[in-house]
Amino acid sequence: MKVDFIIVGQGIAGTSFAFELLKNNKTFVLVDKFSTHTASRVALGVYNPLILKWFTKAWDIDNQLDYFYIFYNQLNHFLGDNLFSDIGIYKFLKNPYDQNNWLTKQSSSCRYQYMSKDLCSINNQGLLNQNPYGLVKSAGKVNVQLLLNLFRDYCINKNLLLDTKLDYNKLKINSNSIRFEGIEANKIIFCQGYAGIDNPYFNNLNFKPTKGEILTIYSKDLKLDKIIHSGFLFTPIGNDHYSIGATYDWKDMTINPNVEAKTKLIDGLNSILQTEFTIINHQVGIRPSTFDRRPFVDVHKKYNNLYILNGLGTRGIILAPYLSKLLINSIYKNGTINNEISINR
Ligand SMILES: Cc1cc2nc3c(=O)[nH]c(=O)nc-3n(C[C@H](O)[C@H](O)[C@H](O)COP(=O)(O)OP(=O)(O)OC[C@H]3O[C@@H](n4cnc5c(N)ncnc54)[C@H](O)[C@@H]3O)c2cc1C
Structure with a gap:
């Protein structure tokens, strides 16, 4: 051949x-x-x-x-499926410093297209914090x-x-x-x-390889369709399942799940959610960082x-x-x- x-x-x-x-x-x-x-x-x-x-x-x-948009739209067409959701990312702004920082940075001409002008809320009782969030635009998730x-x-x-x-x-x-x-x-x-x-x-x-870990959870009642960033990224993946991640580890390059990383991710979940969830999966990958x-x-x-x-x-x-x-x-x-x-x- x-x-x-x-x-x-x-x-x-x-x-x-x-x-x-x-x-x-x-x-x-x-x-x-x-x-x-x-x-x-x-x-x-x-x-x-x-x-x-x-x-x-x-x-x-x-x-x-x-x-990015040209490429993934072409790939959608070629593979006959919808491979990405341009739904933005809701960045939790936990204190007045973060909120002011967002509003100041947003007003810069090079960034305004990516940052919402106003702070916003997410109306979902399963979240510990329903506001304030800044919405990152031209952001989302590829499957x-x-x-x-x-x-x-x-x-x-x-x-x-x-x-x-x-x-x-x-x-x-x-x-x-x-x-x-x-x-x-x-x-x-x-x-x-x-x-x-x-x-x-x-x-x-x-190279500076970086181990990263994520958890997948099931939460029947959450019904969230938004990506949230609050320390970690928390993203819906369908059928009441969600992923949270990722951790960073520059020492351990095994693909074994790490208990410490899991604890950090669970803490992350507890700082985002006030509804019940079950951990379904714990995955590890090594990023090819430099x-x-x-x-x-x-x-x-x-x-x-x-x-x-x-x-x-x-x-x-x-x-x-x-x-x-x-x-x-x-x-x-x-x-x-x-x-x-x-x-x-
Ligand atoms: C936990 C975690 C979360 C992440 N989240 C995000 C995110 O949300 N957004 C984002 O942009 N990036 C994210 N990243 C980073 C992203 O995953 C990497 O930047 C990207 O996947 C690297 O892709 P790659 O194709 O270079 O490498 P890989 O995905 O590692 O692919 C390399 C492929 O080469 C194959 N291969 C290697 N050597 C050989 C060989 N000798 N013979 C045959 N096959 C071989 C491997 O089997 C593999 O299939 C994340 C990474 C991790 C670990």
């Missing part, structure tokens, strides 16, 4: 890159060892233009968001599990996915072709998330047919489509990659 690209990894990075290739009439095979513990499969799926701690804009967010499953099914049906672990020793690389398990490709891209720290072709990158909080999007320095798309950190849902587009433009359309996201920065 001959293709333009082998894509290693079918998280949100590999999936976004694959979809961009499809749109550009390029061919690919995805190599992905299925696991329920990958960052993309555990992620809450929330997208958000602000750093909610400071009410400042996230890096390069205006460009990323513009493309990442559904997206990955639908795209995976599409690829399996078209014979475009190998459910196997890519063994670097079996990779044959020369200047104009790449071979792996009977596939011959012009190029290969590594979209491996946390597992990319062991990649011998892109080693010595400044020391300077910028991704790695680049070509290999020696082999010009090896690429990397990684380091998406805490914001993979919004970063993956935009970075995939940038990289494809640089490969096929003479676009440039900013030094800020290069591997040699």
Whole structure:
């Protein structure tokens, strides 16, 4: 089988890159060892233009968001489902300092489009605090599990996915072709998330992996259809189920659920809810974060047919489509990659 690209990894990075290739009439095979513990499969799926701690804009967010809507609408159409809900995020403003800070930051011309002018309430008796909240606009939630499953099914049906672990020793690389398990490709891209720290072709990158944990709960009476941020993100996932997360741990890189993290998340739940709930699930993933909080999007320095798309950190849902587009433009359309996201920065 001959293709333009082998894509290693079918998280949100590999999936976004694959979809961009499809749109550009390029061919690919995805190599992905299925696991329920990958960052993309555990992620809450929330997208958000602000750093909610400071009410400042996230890096390069205006460009990323513009493309976010184009990309996910195209993917909705392609996969025949509704993959995202642009419902905003209700940020709980717990004291006068936070409330004033919100109102001051909101009035800045670069932020007003993302922050409600007025503070608002949520009319729901199951919440401990029904006000005051600031509404973050151009924010919401992507159903990442559904997206990955639908795209995976599409690829399996078209014979475009190998459910196997890519063994670097079996990779044959020369200047104009790449071979792996009977596939011959012009190029290969590594979209491996946390597992990319062991990649011998892109080693010595400044990853700072971060373990994150979430809880899923069932609450029959809550009937909440809004995303709330109050220390943690609390989001409805359907059928009276909700997720809360996520924790941050830079030391323990096992995928074992941690009791301390669970306690923090339960405390978080108790500070948001005053209705009964049952814990249904506790999940763990490792975010592919980097020391300077910028991704790695680049070509290999020696082999010009090896690429990397990684380091998406805490914001993979919004970063993956935009970075995939940038990289494809640089490969096929003479676009440039900013030094800020290069591997040699
Ligand atoms: C608890 C938690 C909550 C989060 N919440 C959010 C959120 O709300 N919003 C947001 O934007 N981000 C969130 N994130 C971050 C987000 O999940 C990541 O930025 C993103 O998922 C990274 O995607 P990725 O495709 O780079 O990596 P991954 O999702 O890790 O995917 C990599 C894929 O590559 C495969 N792979 C790796 N090596 C090989 C190999 N050798 N052979 C075959 N396959 C291989 C893996 O099996 C995996 O399928 C969260 C993360 C965590 C842990």
